[in-house]
Amino acid sequence: MCAGGRALLWAGRRAGWGAMPRGRRSISLLSLFTPSPPESAAHGAGRRAPQVLVRPDDLFHPLSKSPVKEMREKGLLIQANGSCATCVDETAATGQAATRAAEFECPDCGYPTHCSEEHWARDTGHRKELCGFLREANEDEHDLRSGRTLREFEFPSAQLAEVVVNLSSWDTFLYTRSFTNVTSSRAMRHVSKVLTYPVTIGAALHQFSPFNLKTGLTLEGLKSLTALRTTVKEHEMARSDKELAMQQMPLRVFVLGARAEAMLPPHLYLQLAYLLPNSPIHIYFVGPECIPTAEETRSTIVVSSRLALKYHKSFFHDAIWHFAPFDPFTDIFFLFSPGIGHPEARAGWQPTVEKLLETKCAVFATGFHERDMSCDVDALTEDFGDKMDWLLKPRENPFASQKRDFGIRNLREWAISNWGIYAIRGKRYEVQSKS
Ligand SMILES: [Zn+2]
Numbered sequence: 001m002c003a004g005g006r007a008l009l010w011a012g013r014r015a016g017w018g019a020m021p022r023g024r025r026s027i028s029l030l031s032l033f034t035p036s037p038p039e040s041a042a043h044g045a046g047r048r049a050p051q052v053l054v055r056p057d058d059l060f061h062p063l064s065k066s067p068v069k070e071m072r073e074k075g076l077l078i079q080a081n082g083s084c085a086t087c088v089d090e091t092a093a094t095g096q097a098a099t100r101a102a103e104f105e106c107p108d109c110g111y112p113t114h115c116s117e118e119h120w121a122r123d124t125g126h127r128k129e130l131c132g133f134l135r136e137a138n139e140d141e142h143d144l145r146s147g148r149t150l151r152e153f154e155f156p157s158a159q160l161a162e163v164v165v166n167l168s169s170w171d172t173f174l175y176t177r178s179f180t181n182v183t184s185s186r187a188m189r190h191v192s193k194v195l196t197y198p199v200t201i202g203a204a205l206h207q208f209s210p211f212n213l214k215t216g217l218t219l220e221g222l223k224s225l226t227a228l229r230t231t232v233k234e235h236e237m238a239r240s241d242k243e244l245a246m247q248q249m250p251l252r253v254f255v256l257g258a259r260a261e262a263m264l265p266p267h268l269y270l271q272l273a274y275l276l277p278n279s280p281i282h283i284y285f286v287g288p289e290c291i292p293t294a295e296e297t298r299s300t301i302v303v304s305s306r307l308a309l310k311y312h313k314s315f316f317h318d319a320i321w322h323f324a325p326f327d328p329f330t331d332i333f334f335l336f337s338p339g340i341g342h343p344e345a346r347a348g349w350q351p352t353v354e355k356l357l358e359t360k361c362a363v364f365a366t367g368f369h370e371r372d373m374s375c376d377v378d379a380l381t382e383d384f385g386d387k388m389d390w391l392l393k394p395r396e397n398p399f400a401s402q403k404r405d406f407g408i409r410n411l412r413e414w415a416i417s418n419w420g421i422y423a424i425r426g427k428r429y430e431v432q433s434k435s
C-alpha cells in the first residue's frame with residue numbers, strides 16, 4: 001500500500017513522465033558541484049581563490065543565520081512551503097484545519113520545523129527521530145558550500161590490472177579502488193550520494209557482483225547477468241583477438257526516467273568504466289527531464305574512448321525505435337527510484353514497463369526507502385505479475401547513498417538515493433513441442 005501523505009517533494013521524480021508538478025523537486029545534486037561563491041566576489045573582478053565561509057570545526061548554523069546565502073534561502077523556502085509538524089498532527093487528530101507555517105527554528109538542527117517554540121517543545125518525536133539527522137544534513141550542506149577544497153571528489157583513475165575490486169560494500173569498494181581522500185563519514189556521505197549511480201550499475205554487471213544466489217538473485221537473474229557478463233568477458237578477450245575486436249558490440253546501459261543521475265558531471269561515470277576496464281559502454285539517459293535546457297532534445301558526450309553518454313529527451317516507449325533491437329547479452333535497464341507505484345506516475349509508467357518486459361533484458365530498479373520500494377513492487381506485481389520474472393528479490397542496496405535528503409514541504413519526508421534495489425525481466429516462455 002502506498003502511504004497517502006508521502007507524495008510531496010519526492011513525487012517530482014516519480015511523476016517523471018508527466019508535467020512536473022509545481023513546487024516539486026527531485027533530490028538536488030547541484031550543491032555538490034557548485035560551491036557557493038563568496039558574496040563579495042559578485043562585486044569583484046576576475047577569479048579569486050575561493051574564500052572559506054565556514055570553518056570545518058564550526059559547520060552548524062541555524063539556517064536563518066547561516067553565512068552561506070543558499071542556506072539562508074533554503075530556510076526561507078522551508079518557511080514558505082513547510083508546515084509545523086505539531087499543527088499537522090493536531091489537524092489530523094481533530095480534523096480542523098489550523099496548520100501554520102514552520103517559522104520557529106529548532107535550536108538543535110537549525111531547520112524551521114514548527115510554528116512556535118511551544119509546538120516545537122511538544123513534538124518529542126522530532127527530537128527523538130529526526131533532529132539528529134537534520135543536524136547532520138545541516139552540517140553536511142554547510143561543509144559542501146564552505147569554500148574548502150573538496151578533496152574527496154578527486155577520484156582515482158583506472159584500476160591496476162593486478163588489484164581486484166571488492167564490491168561487497170562501500171568500504172571495500174573505496175579501499176580496493178584507492179579512494180584515499182574519503183577519510184571521514186561526512187566525506188563518505190558526500191561521495192556516495194553521487195557515486196551511488198555508477199557504482200550500482202557496475203555492481204550489477206561486475207563478475208564479483210554483490211548480487212548473487214545467496215543475496216536474493218534468482219536462477220533467472222543469474223541467467224540474465226551471466227549473459228551480460230559473457231559480453232564483458234568477450235570484451236576482455238577482444239584485447240588480444242583482432243577478429244573478436246572487430247565484432248564487439250558495446251554494453252548499452254539505459255537509464256530511464258533519468259533526472260538527477262543525468263545531471264551528474266559526465267566524468268563520474270568513468271567510475272563505471274573503470275569497473276569494466278575492457279568494455280565499450282554507452283549509457284542512454286532517457287526521459288522528458290534528462291536534458292536541462294528546453295531546446296535540446298538529444299545529445300551525446302564522449303567521455304573517453306570507451307565511454308559515451310547519450311541523452312534522449314523523450315518517453316522510452318515513444319523513442320523505442322531509436323534503440324531497437326534489444327539484446328539481453330548487451331543491454332540492461334536501470335530505473336532509479338522511478339515511483340512506478342506512485343498514484344501520479346503509475347499510469348505513465350505502464351506503457352514503458354510493457355515495452356521493457358518485451359525486450360527480455362534485465363531491468364533493475366531502486367527505491368528511496370522501504371515504503372517507496374514496496375509501493376513500486378506492489379504496483380508492478382499487480383499490473384505485470386504474470387508477465388515478469390524476478391531476477392533480484394527486493395533488498396537493500398550495498399551502494400545506496402549514505403546521505404538522507406529531506407523534503408522542503410515536510411521535513412519528516414526523507415529519502416535515500418537507491419536505498420533498495422530489485423530486478424525483473426519479461427517472462428520467457430519455453431517453446432513446448434506438440435505431443
Ligand atoms: Zn504549530
Ligand SMILES: [Zn+2]
Pocket residue numbers: 106107108109110111113126127130131132134
Ligand atoms: Zn531539530
